[in-house]
Amino acid sequence: MTSTIFLSSFTGALLGTLLLTIGRHQWRQSQARRWLGRAIAIALYLGSLLLLQLQLDSLQAFFTWLGMLSLGAMPAIFLSPRLIATKTD
Amino acid sequence: MQRDTLKKFYIVHSWVGVITGILLFIICFSGALSVFGSPDLKLWSNPSLHTKTSIDPAAIDQLVERYAVDVPEALKHEVMVLLPGAEAFGDLYIWFESEHGPEEQAIALHFDPSTLELIERLEGNPEVIFAQSRAVLTMEQFITQFHANLHMGKLGLILTGLLGLTLMASIVTGLIIHRKILKEMFTFRPWRSLRLMLTDTHKVLSVWGILFHGMIGFTGAFLGLATIILLPAAALVSFQGDQEKLLETFQPEHMPRLSGEPANMSIDKVLRHSLSLGGVTRSIIILGWGDKNALAFTNTVNVDGTGEMASETHNYQLSSGKHLARATAFEMVGGVSGPVLDLIAPLHFGAFGGLTVRIIWGLLGLSTALIAATGIMIWVERRAYGAEGKLSPENYLRLNKFTIGSCSGLVLACASLFWSQRLAPEFIMALFFCVWAMSIPLAFSMKNNYQSNRLLLGLSGAMLMCVPFIDALTLEHHLFNSLDGSHNHLAAIDATLLCIGLALLGIAKRLPRARREEQHKKGRGTKALKPSNEEVADDFLEDQPPAADIVA
Numbered sequence: 001m002t003s004t005i006f007l008s009s010f011t012g013a014l015l016g017t018l019l020l021t022i023g024r025h026q027w028r029q030s031q032a033r034r035w036l037g038r039a040i041a042i043a044l045y046l047g048s049l050l051l052l053q054l055q056l057d058s059l060q061a062f063f064t065w066l067g068m069l070s071l072g073a074m075p076a077i078f079l080s081p082r083l084i085a086t087k088t089d
Numbered sequence: 090m091q092r093d094t095l096k097k098f099y100i101v102h103s104w105v106g107v108i109t110g111i112l113l114f115i116i117c118f119s120g121a122l123s124v125f126g127s128p129d130l131k132l133w134s135n136p137s138l139h140t141k142t143s144i145d146p147a148a149i150d151q152l153v154e155r156y157a158v159d160v161p162e163a164l165k166h167e168v169m170v171l172l173p174g175a176e177a178f179g180d181l182y183i184w185f186e187s188e189h190g191p192e193e194q195a196i197a198l199h200f201d202p203s204t205l206e207l208i209e210r211l212e213g214n215p216e217v218i219f220a221q222s223r224a225v226l227t228m229e230q231f232i233t234q235f236h237a238n239l240h241m242g243k244l245g246l247i248l249t250g251l252l253g254l255t256l257m258a259s260i261v262t263g264l265i266i267h268r269k270i271l272k273e274m275f276t277f278r279p280w281r282s283l284r285l286m287l288t289d290t291h292k293v294l295s296v297w298g299i300l301f302h303g304m305i306g307f308t309g310a311f312l313g314l315a316t317i318i319l320l321p322a323a324a325l326v327s328f329q330g331d332q333e334k335l336l337e338t339f340q341p342e343h344m345p346r347l348s349g350e351p352a353n354m355s356i357d358k359v360l361r362h363s364l365s366l367g368g369v370t371r372s373i374i375i376l377g378w379g380d381k382n383a384l385a386f387t388n389t390v391n392v393d394g395t396g397e398m399a400s401e402t403h404n405y406q407l408s409s410g411k412h413l414a415r416a417t418a419f420e421m422v423g424g425v426s427g428p429v430l431d432l433i434a435p436l437h438f439g440a441f442g443g444l445t446v447r448i449i450w451g452l453l454g455l456s457t458a459l460i461a462a463t464g465i466m467i468w469v470e471r472r473a474y475g476a477e478g479k480l481s482p483e484n485y486l487r488l489n490k491f492t493i494g495s496c497s498g499l500v501l502a503c504a505s506l507f508w509s510q511r512l513a514p515e516f517i518m519a520l521f522f523c524v525w526a527m528s529i530p531l532a533f534s535m536k537n538n539y540q541s542n543r544l545l546l547g548l549s550g551a552m553l554m555c556v557p558f559i560d561a562l563t564l565e566h567h568l569f570n571s572l573d574g575s576h577n578h579l580a581a582i583d584a585t586l587l588c589i590g591l592a593l594l595g596i597a598k599r600l601p602r603a604r605r606e607e608q609h610k611k612g613r614g615t616k617a618l619k620p621s622n623e624e625v626a627d628d629f630l631e632d633q634p635p636a637a638d639i640v641a
Contacts, residue, residue: 006445017297021275056394060441064394067439067449070298074456077277077293 005055009065012048013072016041021080045069095266102262106464109255113461114496116252119236120305121454122503124439124447128175128392130229133582134510138175139566140575142202144370146360152205153183153356156198157378160185164196168375170356173202175578176392177371179227181205186215189333197222228510231517232503240518243317250313256306256457259464263295270296283604284470291463294456301453302460308437341402341416342374345382352381358410363387363403368396375407383407394442399431458496465492489538491529497545498528500593504552507586511556511563539604543597550593557583 023037048068052061122130132138153170164185171182181200187193197218199209211218223230238245267273273292278285295302311319324332337343356373363370368389377383385405391397399417406413419430435441439450466489472478473485502525509520532541560567560583568587571580 002443002445024275056442057396057398060394060398060446063436064442064446064449066300067446067453070301070456071449071452073297074294077275077297078279078290080275081277081279 002055005051009048009051009068010072012044012051013068014076016044016048017069017073017076018080018083019044021077022084025080025084048072095268098262099266102259102266103464103468105255105259105262106461107468109252109259110461110465110468111492111495112248113252113256114458115239115499116236116249116309117305117454117458117461118496118499118503119232120309121451121458123233123236124451124454126229126233127440129444129447129578129582130232131179131227132175132578134227134229135175135179136564136566137180137202138173139564139579140203142173144172144174144360144364146357146364148205149181149360150355150357152181152200154354156183157185160196163187164194165378166376168378170373170375172371172373174369176369176390180208184215225515226517227514228506228517231521232506237312246313246317248313250310250315250317253306253308253310253313257303257310260295260299260303260306264299267292267296284467284475287463287467287470291460291467294460294463298453298456298460302457304436305454305457308433311433312437339419339421341404341418341421342376342386343384345377345380345384347377347383348381350381351379352383352408354378354383354407355410356385356407359385359387359405359407362405362410362412363389366403368392368401371400377407381408384413391441392443394446398435398441399428400435462492462496465489486538487533490532490541493538493541493545494529494532495525497542497549498525498532501525501528501545501549501552504549504590507556508552508559511559537603539601543600543602546593546600547597550590550595550597552590553586553593554590556586556590 019037019041023034023041027033027037049061049065052065052068055061056064149170149172153168157165157168164187166188167184167186169182169184169186171178171184173179173181179202181202183198183200184195186195193215194213195215195218197209197211197215198207199211199222200206201208209222211221226234234240236249238249241248264270273289274296277289277293279289280286320332320335321330324330324335328335328338354375356375359373360370363373366389368391370387370389372388374386374388375383376386383406385407387403387405388400389403390400397417399419401415401417403415404413405411417427417431419427421427422430439446469485469489469492472480473482473489478485502521505524506517506521509517513520528545532538532545535541535544557568560579561569566576566579568580568583571577
């Protein structure tokens with residue numbers, strides 16, 4: 001249960017950042033798609049925080065979430081050139 | 090902001106980074122390991138903790154009573170029981186201490202946590218006993234102490250504290266000079282050039298982890314400078330320089346008013362209640378031993394993120410075992426400062442939400458170390474192959490070799506700690522510094538920086554990969570006989586080391602053997618053009634990402 005929560009929270013942070021990155025670089029023409037991407041990313045981030053609150057006390061969940069955001073975002077950014085390049089090729 | 094002001098901040102950022110970069114890498118990398126110090130590395134280092142040991146309150150009660158009989162009354166001013174366990178003090182220790190002062194004396198008893206047999210008895214000045222008991226450090230104690238003070242005592246503490254401040258200065262100047270921060274957050278261009286890859290990595294790691302890096306800088310500066318500068322300063326302002334009085338005022342532990350009536354000491358009841366509160370009970374301090382009004386103070390820490398974030402002290406009447414009160418370490422400071430001070434240590438060490446938080450903190454700590462290393466590499470790239478710098482490229486490349494020798498050498502030295510813990514535990518410190526010192530000439534002896542890095546990382550990977558096999562040869566419990574489930578934690582650590590070793594070997598194999606030739610020539614060509622002053626100063630602005638660069 002615990003590992004599932006933490007892994008889901010990490011995945012939320014990673015996918016949220018990946019969506020923001022793709023939106024920023026790929027969906028320049030479509031504002032609607034860009035904003036939808038942003039809304040989903042924010043929902044994923046919030047979901048990630050809420051999941052952590054199931055397991056941890058609020059303050060600790062918040063600090064863990066801040067760490068999780070950074071940790072999820074870094075691989076998302078480093079992976080993005082591969083994913084975006086594959087899409088456009 | 091004016092361009093000239095920006096350039097000044099850029100110069101401050103790059104020079105602060107290059108001067109403190111290697112030291113920052115050392116502190117951050119050792120910090121990332123220290124996060125796992127307790128309980129993971131402590132458990133791995135101590136064979137007595139490999140199988141689960143439980144605390145028996147009645148047995149500990151009897152043990153303290155039995156040994157207290159032979160201790161002189163003067164040494165029962167303060168009785169401390171340091172409890173066993175990977176999240177506490179490893180083995181069981183009982184200390185009998187006289188009143189604080191220049192004539193302070195103590196008796197320290199060290200017990201096996203499972204059999205409760207006396208292993209060692211030390212007597213004398215507490216500081217001398219403490220130094221004697223730490224004469225042979227375990228690898229976990231070595232690395233956490235190395236992170237805290239580089240094994241340089243007070244000077245080391247000041248140095249690490251100051252490094253926390255320089256980290257914060259680098260963050261502030263970095264924020265000022267990077268004007269397109271939103272764009273930089275989402276930009277990574279790995280295939281353009283080495284320099285762009287380095288700058289993008291540096292920026293992505295810095296910007297996404299900015300809150301963590303800032304928090305680590307602030308809390309690290311506080312922890313480093315607190316006991317050396319802040320505590321004496323606070324005592325000077327409010328207590329005429331009397332630090333003992335300041336600590337007595339704000340610490341939850343206080344001496345009771347003694348009644349003179351003897352009474353039985355119910356350590357058993359106190360310990361039972363404390364263990365029932367959740368979290369881990371680490372120690373009991375008893376003041377007024379043998380008296381009806383004697384007080385016991387238990388120290389508990391939250392390890393799974395469900396209780397209080399800060400460690401707590403529970404106060405008991407020892408004769409009855411009645412729970413009187415609870416307080417956090419800095420609660421008595423009051424105001425906003427108390428809760429903030431309470432958060433500093435758990436936040437710095439990630440000691441509040443179990444293994445997951447330790448993994449997050451460890452990886453983010455590694456990212457802080459990588460920021461320092463990539464910062465130096467960018468500085469060298471811009472000078473050896475770019476428009477900046479007045480020296481020949483060879484001089485800058487020498488600095489790069491030294492950086493690789495120190496930084497990748499530290500990784501190798503840390504990997505060697507796992508070997509020395511098992512094969513030569515008395516020489517942990519000597520072997521660590523030998524391996525580290527030898528890495529630097531090794532880095533210089535290779536043909537180029539790329540090969541030095543490959544070699545040192547490959548060696549680190551090979552060393553870590555072998556750790557489970559060394560365990561299998563030297564220990565009763567190890568990864569390969571863990572199916573019975575009696576030592577899962579040790580087996581998990583061994584398996585993790587094996588995986589990290591394999592990953593490092595894979596990374597070393599994939600790293601290039603030399604710099605790409607066309608970049609090299611282009612770089613030297615640029616250098617030969619003798620850039621104008623404007624070009625040199627504007628160089629940092631060139632690395633700012635243009636729109637939609639990532640797809641190119």
